[in-house]
Amino acid sequence: MIKEKIIQIIDDALKNLGIKAEGIILEHPADIEMGDYSTNVAMAYAKQLGTNPRELAEKIKIELEKNLPKEIEKVEVAGAGFINFYLSREFFTNSTKEILKQKENWGKNEILSSKKVMVEYTQPNPFKPFHIGHLMSNAIGESISRIVEFSGAKTVRANYQGDVGPHVAKAIYGIMWLSDNASNEKLQTTDPAGELAEWIGECYTKGAQAYEENESIKIQIDEINKKIYDKSDNEINKIYDWGREVTLCAFEEIYQILGTKFNYYFFESEMAPIGEKIVRENIGGVFTESEGAIVFHAENYDPKLHTRVFITSLGIPLYETKEVGLTVTKFEKENPDISIITTAIEQGEYMKVVQKAVSLIHPDYESRMKHVTHGMMRLTSGKMSSRKGNVVTGESLLRDSMDVVREKVASRDLSAEEKDTIAKVVGVAALKYSILRSSLGSDIVYDFEKSISFEGDSGPYLQYTAVRANSIIKKSEAEGIHLVYKNIPTDITILEKNLYKFPEIVARSYLLLEPHHIATYLTELSSAFNTFYANTQIVNKSDPYAPYRVALVEAFHQTMKNGLYLLGIKTPDKM
RNA sequence: GUCCUUGUAGUUCAAUGGAUAGAACAGUCCCGUCCUAAGGGAUAGAUGCAGGUUCGAUUCCUGCCAAGGACACCA
Numbered sequence: 001m002i003k004e005k006i007i008q009i010i011d012d013a014l015k016n017l018g019i020k021a022e023g024i025i026l027e028h029p030a031d032i033e034m035g036d037y038s039t040n041v042a043m044a045y046a047k048q049l050g051t052n053p054r055e056l057a058e059k060i061k062i063e064l065e066k067n068l069p070k071e072i073e074k075v076e077v078a079g080a081g082f083i084n085f086y087l088s089r090e091f092f093t094n095s096t097k098e099i100l101k102q103k104e105n106w107g108k109n110e111i112l113s114s115k116k117v118m119v120e121y122t123q124p125n126p127f128k129p130f131h132i133g134h135l136m137s138n139a140i141g142e143s144i145s146r147i148v149e150f151s152g153a154k155t156v157r158a159n160y161q162g163d164v165g166p167h168v169a170k171a172i173y174g175i176m177w178l179s180d181n182a183s184n185e186k187l188q189t190t191d192p193a194g195e196l197a198e199w200i201g202e203c204y205t206k207g208a209q210a211y212e213e214n215e216s217i218k219i220q221i222d223e224i225n226k227k228i229y230d231k232s233d234n235e236i237n238k239i240y241d242w243g244r245e246v247t248l249c250a251f252e253e254i255y256q257i258l259g260t261k262f263n264y265y266f267f268e269s270e271m272a273p274i275g276e277k278i279v280r281e282n283i284g285g286v287f288t289e290s291e292g293a294i295v296f297h298a299e300n301y302d303p304k305l306h307t308r309v310f311i312t313s314l315g316i317p318l319y320e321t322k323e324v325g326l327t328v329t330k331f332e333k334e335n336p337d338i339s340i341i342t343t344a345i346e347q348g349e350y351m352k353v354v355q356k357a358v359s360l361i362h363p364d365y366e367s368r369m370k371h372v373t374h375g376m377m378r379l380t381s382g383k384m385s386s387r388k389g390n391v392v393t394g395e396s397l398l399r400d401s402m403d404v405v406r407e408k409v410a411s412r413d414l415s416a417e418e419k420d421t422i423a424k425v426v427g428v429a430a431l432k433y434s435i436l437r438s439s440l441g442s443d444i445v446y447d448f449e450k451s452i453s454f455e456g457d458s459g460p461y462l463q464y465t466a467v468r469a470n471s472i473i474k475k476s477e478a479e480g481i482h483l484v485y486k487n488i489p490t491d492i493t494i495l496e497k498n499l500y501k502f503p504e505i506v507a508r509s510y511l512l513l514e515p516h517h518i519a520t521y522l523t524e525l526s527s528a529f530n531t532f533y534a535n536t537q538i539v540n541k542s543d544p545y546a547p548y549r550v551a552l553v554e555a556f557h558q559t560m561k562n563g564l565y566l567l568g569i570k571t572p573d574k575m
Numbered sequence: 576g577u578c579c580u581u582g583u584a585g586u587u588c589a590a591u592g593g594a595u596a597g598a599a600c601a602g603u604c605c606c607g608u609c610c611u612a613a614g615g616g617a618u619a620g621a622u623g624c625a626g627g628u629u630c631g632a633u634u635c636c637u638g639c640c641a642a643g644g645a646c647a648c649c650a
Contacts, residue, residue, distance in 0.1 A: 027591070040593065043630060053630070079594045080630075125650080162650065268650090293648050304578055305646095312648040319650050345580055349645040352579090375580075376643075408613070426613090437599095438588055442581055443643070450587070450600075454613050457588075457599040464613045472610050508591065520589055523598075527615095534606090534615040553610095575613080 002071055003504070006037055006085055013063035019045055032497055035076065035084030042081040053081030087500075093488050095500040096548075099555040100483075107506045107562045113152035118336040119145045122260070123343065125162040126247040127171035129201035130254055132377045132446060133344060135394040139435040140374055141342040142260050142568040143515040148340075150566060151510040156334055158264040160326060163244055165268065167204065169225035170211055172239050174203030177210075187239065190246050194395060197250035200243055201393065254395060257424060258432075259568055266329065268322045275325025276317045278361065279310050286360045296320075298353040301360070308353050323354045331365055338368055340513075345373040345441075372513050375443035377435075392446075402427030404452045405460075414574065422575050426460050429569040433459030436567050437519045457523055459569055462560065465526040466571045468533060469557040476539045476550040483551050487544040494528040495556060502559050506566065515567060522563045529556050 007024050014021045021041060029038040042057035049056065057077040064075050064083070073088040099106050121141020124134045141157075149155045162168075179187070186196060210217040227233040228240060255261070279287055279294060287294050292313030298305035310320045330339055341351065351371045359366035406423040414422070430452060437457065438444060454460035498521075505521045508514075538549045561571045 025591090025593095027593085030590080030594070030597080034594070038594090040631095043593080047630065082594065166649065291647080295647065306578080307647065309648040314648080316648080318648070322650095344644090346644050347650090348579060350650095373580080378643090412611090434587095442588090445587075447587075453600075455600075456613095458613085460613060461599090464611080468611060468614085475610050504591095512591085516589080517591095520598085523589095527598085530614060531616090533610080537609070539610050575611085 001503075002087070002091065002500075003037070005069060005071070006039075009064060009067065009069065010039055010041060010060070010083075012067075013060050014041065014045075016063050017059060019049070021045070028501070029082070029084060032494060034078060034082075036087045036497060037085040039083050039085075040081075042077075042083060046081065057081040057083050087492075087497075089488065089490065089492060092492050092496040092500070093485065093548075095496065096552055096555045097485065099499065099558055100551060103558060104562065106558055107502045107566075108150045109152065109503060109507045109510070111151045111507060111510060112148060112337075115153045115337040116156065116334065117148045117153040117338045117340065118156040118158055118330055118334055119148065119340045119342065120158040120160055120266075120330075121145075121342040122255075123160050123162075124251055125167055126244050126251075127163075127168045127200055128204050128247075129198070130251055130394040132392060132394055132397060135258075135397065135431065136374060136377050136435050136444065137342050137344070138255075138258055138260060139432045139568060140372070140440065140515065142258070143432075143436055143518075143566060144340060144342065144372065144513060146566045146568065147506065147510050147513075147515060147518070148338075150506050150562075153337075156264065156336065157260065157262045158266060158330070159262045160266045160268075160271075161248075162268045164228060164272070166211075166221070166225055167208075168228055168240070168243075169221045170207035171200055171204035171243065172207075172224055172228070172236060173210070173217070173221045174205070174207030175200065175239055175243065176235075178203055178206060187242055190242065190249060193246050193249035194253055196246045198393070198395070200247060250395075254398070257398060258428060259570065264333075266326055268319075271322040271325035271329065272317045273325070274329055275321040275323070276311065278324055278328060279317070279321050282361055286357055296353065296357045298356050301356055302352075305353050305356060306349070308350065310357075320350070320354055320357075323351075324358055327354070327358050327365070327369070328362070331362070331368075336368065338370060339365075340370045340372055342372045342374065344376050346376070347371075348373045370513070372440065374440040375438075377444050377446050398427060398431065401430050401452055404454075405430075408454070409575065418574065422572055425570045425572050426454075426463060426575060429459030429463055429564075430454060431459075432567060432569055433462070433519060436515045437523075439514055439516050459567075460575075462522050462526050462564060463569070463572055463575060465529055466557055466560040466564070467573065467575050469529065469553050469560070470573055472533075472538055472550065472553045473557060476546070476553075479539055479541055481539065481541065481546050481550055483554075484547050485551070486547070488548050489545045493532055493552070495525070495532045495552065498525045498528050499555055499559055502563065509566070518563055518566050522560065522567075525556070525559065525563075529553075 003026060007026050010024050011021060024039060024041055026037050026039050029035050042060055043053045046053035046056045054077060060083060061075050061077050071088055071091040073086040076084045078084055119141055122134055122138040124130045145155045145157055211221050224236060227236050231237055283294060287296050287310060293309045294311040295307055295309050297307050308320055309318060311317050355369050402423045405426040409419050409422050505517055509517045538553060540546050564571050
């Protein structure tokens with residue numbers, strides 16, 4: 001790649017000047033006018049050599065110019081002593097050719113070649129609503145899965161769901177309590193799953209409220225919880241089986257719209273016994289008994305960690321224990337080189353403790369476990385809580401987003417089927433982009449008006465720009481403009497100066513596990529394309545440069561398609 | 576109290592230790608015989624506070640302030 005090549009010639013130049021360089025830094029200048037690549041070596045070594053940075057930069061420049069490769073047009077010294085490289089027309093022309101050659105492979109790298117990476121994300125709980133937090137985890141996890149895939153790994157997608165525990169008992173109590181005749185009919189069918197799941201969500205909310213407000217109901221629900229575990233009550237078993245199926249079915253419908261296909265579904269009910277066995281086997285070693293419970297004193301291994309209970313004094317395995325079971329199961333089943341878990345930051349400290357415990361039992365897993373945490377999705381009114389019922393569910397949000405798109409395309413000359421597809425694809429894009437445009441660390445303040453705004457910095461803006469490019473390609477085909485690299489415009493567009501950077505951006509997104517770098521890049525790229533589009537008549541048979549410009553548009557379209565794929569967003573042909 | 580996140584234009588977000596801190600929305604003002612105006616152009620506007628390291632700090636270190644989270648039997 002060109003980057004390595006430039007670093008090499010800088011290294012050679014420095015050697016000729018008798019400077020031993022360690023780690024040459026080559027970056028893109030903030031302003032595109034200042035060149036395509038820039039190095040700070042003159043500033044970094046001037047002090048050590050006792051010279052002025054600019055003077056040293058000039059010397060290095062002369063040395064570089066003795067043997068400049070054809071990809072570089074010129075070298076300049078600027079500012080406090082930066083050495084800037086300007087890539088040549090030939091480089092950009094070849095770059096366009098390369099993109100069209102690589103097609104769907106454009107942007108891939110080999111950082112993870114022949115590795116296997118398991119990514120766990122989404123983690124909704126049966127019997128509870130699919131809320132915005134799940135949407136967030138899904139968008140991020142799916143994007144990371146695809147970025148990892150583009151980095152050469154085999155990706156295994158996993159989902160982990162809490163199908164047992166107090167939340168299920170609360171929901172079942174709610175279902176029994178709210179079941180009038182009409183809802184008894186509900187229990188006879190699992191269709192439509194979405195609506196039924198929504199009703200179960202309401203039952204959960206009512207049950208959870210009652211649990212906190214009424215002592216006798218609390219006792220009843222605890223009783224139900226026990227019966228769920230030992231499967232001793234037929235009526236409860238029936239409701240349980242029905243509710244589990246309905247909610248899982250509803251989740252599957254959402255995954256389909258979101259574009260996720262899981263390879264594995266892990267359930268807490270299955271992980272509990274596995275984890276419990278492991279924990280009990282390690283009492284005395286890793287775990288200790290304390291006040292009747294089985295705990296892990298993580299602070300003994302790392303002062304920043306804390307003690308957590310793994311099995312209660314009543315002998316019930318907690319989430320920590322199930323997580324141990326899950327982690328070990330993942331490694332035993334798939335033996336991934338890297339196991340990534342995506343959750344909200346509130347799980348951060350807890351996960352460190354669990355991973356420390358697992359590491360003590362299986363030291364070889366330690367360096368392979370990665371926890372990616374993201375901020376919380378919150379309303380302006382505060383934290384979202386499905387317990388208090390003030391939720392905007394993930395499903396309702398998706399529906400609203402798609403409805404807005406439907407209104408916008410209503411007047412377009414498209415078939416009803418096309419409009420429906422566009423509503424789905426663009427609605428999902430609006431939502432995913434609003435999640436993936438920010439770095440993972442900070443919270444996302446959810447503003448409905450803004451999330452459905454399709455102007456400017458948004459998913460639909462990216463799709464719209466790609467669609468415009470697609471129209472040009474279609475039109476050029478109709479006009480019979482053939483791709484030949486005969487006449488190349490002498491000027492270099494901002495679009496070209498952005499396109500070749502795509503693989504670097506993908507690699508960086510993987511190394512930092514931050515999808516937003518791709519989102520930011522695509523927005524800049526789209527902006528560059530739209531400027532080009534506004535100022536240039538591209539499809540023009542009498543223009544000798546038309547074939548190259550169409551090729552450039554195709555290269556742009558391909559880059560957008562691949563980039564949007566990495567965000568889990570589809571590129572429509574029309575909208 | 577201890578630990579983990581996060582503090583950047585009016586708002587929502589960017590910025591692999593670099594050059595004049597970038598966008599978008601909202602504001603003001605332009606662009607419609609032309610490939611989709613869900614577009615383009617112009618204009619105004621910001622690094623929580625105080626130190627330190629560095630040729631250079633939004634970025635790294637220390638302290639403070641503010642918001643959110645985790646700290647024994649919820650998940």
